Amino acid sequence: MKFIFANNYCYLRGGSERVFYDEISMLRGFGHEIALFSRHFNKNIHSEYSEYFASDIEYQNVSLIKKISAGAKLIYSYECRKKFDELLKLFNPNIIHAHNIYGRLTTSIIDAAKERQIPVVMTLHDLKLICPSYLMLLNGEICESCKGGKFYHCTVKRCHKGSLLQSLIYTIESYFNSLFGKYDWISYFVCPSNFLMKKHIEAGIPEKKLIYIANFIKTKIFEPNYSGGKYILFVGRLSREKGIMTLLNATKDLKIPVWIVGDGPMRAECEGFVKKNKIVNVVFKGYKSGNELEDLFRNCAFLVFPSQCYENAPMSILEAFAYGKPVIGSNIGGIPEMVIENQTGVLFNSGDHIHLKEKIEQLLNNPSLVIQMGKQARRKVEEEYNEEIHYQKLMSIYKKIL
Structure with a gap:
């Protein structure tokens, strides 16, 4: 089988990237063909398909106007959709497996897959579908205010790093993806813990789309x-x-x-x-x-x-x-x-x-x-x-x- 694995970063940034690369290595070991898709970043590990990666986003230490422009790209990226569609046309995969895509690649790549009728599986590494700021955490304490689509709490409480602008961008992103059903094309959400699956069921994600598959280690x-x-x-x-x-x-x-x-x-x-x-x-x-x-x-x-x-x-x-x-x-x-x-x-x-x-x-x-x-x-x-x-x-x- 042929797969495209998509993730915001193509280097070992944390545990989610470790899972991302381990799954790629595993599937290749069983004889499957894998292409990677991401954004360019100076720490990225070389990929033979990097010419199809979208450009990096500069939103640190830039002017307010550039931050707002970058913020729009964090919500939905037409460049990512275009670049991803080019890779889809070239590689012609059977399945897309997305990992962390929100906030950089965006759900635009799901739209590209849907347009070509290519199924998508997505591994959930955090609580982003429920909480715009990923962690369900506010000032070091557990916070579930955004459950049930009440994403505005993220902006009101400045949940993301105490920044009004960043919290607003994440709030808009969550409402945009929810209101326009951007995740509807995903066939299955892979949950590495039963706890994560339970939280998404509580939040209204269809249980039939959630499946528990634990992470693995060699x-x-x-x-x-x-x-x-x-x-x-x-x-x-x-x-x-x-x-x-x-x-x-x-x-x-x-x-x-x-x-x-x-x-x-x-x-x-x-x-x-x-x-x-x-x-x-x-x-x-x-x-x-x-x-x-x-x-x-x-x-x-x-x-x-x-x-x-x-x-x-x-x-x-x-x-x-x-x-x-x-x-x-x-x-x-x-x-x-x-x-x-x-x-x-x-x-x-x-x-x-x-x-x-x-x-x-x-x-x-x-x-x-x-x-x-x-x-x-x-x-x-x-x-x-x-x-x-x-x-x-x-x-x-x-x-x-x-």
């Missing part, structure tokens, strides 16, 4: 290490919704080192907090990738995932499991589907640093339990999150729509 390339590590690991963006302050407050009196891997808007604030409170066990490692990141996972005691927002199906949890490491996770979003209490890790109340500290001490005082849970975590990804299951489920929905 366990064969991960060598597990069940021996107890000498440090606690956090891997993620340093931002409030990721629960970084909850982690710092929970671990400031512990004797075991806490290694913080990642970067983000709160790094300076976090470093200032550590310095002010004379916390000596926390080390900021910065952004890591490749072999360095692999070693950090493999040699830790366990991973802490303290998110305070509706997480979908975090790939870093699957990575920890693949290395034989249990996870302490917050009981929010799709995390409890992965972190099973006293089996693959333990859960704590989101945002509660005292409860998190109790859970950390529980594992530190039970090294044999950590090893046991690490082995169960590895078994879970081998049995439930493997490439073969993912491929079979994807092919099942592909065949239904042809």
Whole structure:
């Protein structure tokens, strides 16, 4: 079969791009032909079809007029539609598989596919269809005000980065796509967690179009290490919704080192907090990738995932499991589907640093339990999150729509 995979970015920007590229690699491994479509960006990985990519959008550090012009392109891009149609004509795919397309590629590419009667499948990585600002989060707290198509709350509350203009653009985008039925042509929405599927059903997305297919990980390339590590690991963006302050407050009196891997808007604030409170066990490692990141996972005691927002199906949890490491996770979003209490890790109340500290001490005082849970975590990804299951489920929905 021939597929076009579409995503806003063509480089490993985050977990959603990891899923995007892993699916492409998987399908190619089974003999399918894949073309990529995106916008040009200076970090993009080379693609043989990049000449068909739409141009990049400049909306940072530009004049107000240019921001408004760029904003219109973020809502609906005629250039993307034209470029995508050219690729459709050249490649003649059986199916389009879209990942993150809103806000850059836009639903214009769905219109191009519909015009040529090519079916579309879309993987949902967040809550964008329900919440214009993706996260259902306001000032660090869960917010569901926009459910039921009440997107105006995004502008009224300046949900996106506190910016009136950006929030207005996202609000208009959501109303535009909803009122004109821009997602109607999509045959199936792939939900990587049952939690995400439930939220979209609650919001009125037709249940018959929603299908749960978990993310997968290539366990064969991960060598597990069940021996107890000498440090606690956090891997993620340093931002409030990721629960970084909850982690710092929970671990400031512990004797075991806490290694913080990642970067983000709160790094300076976090470093200032550590310095002010004379916390000596926390080390900021910065952004890591490749072999360095692999070693950090493999040699830790366990991973802490303290998110305070509706997480979908975090790939870093699957990575920890693949290395034989249990996870302490917050009981929010799709995390409890992965972190099973006293089996693959333990859960704590989101945002509660005292409860998190109790859970950390529980594992530190039970090294044999950590090893046991690490082995169960590895078994879970081998049995439930493997490439073969993912491929079979994807092919099942592909065949239904042809």
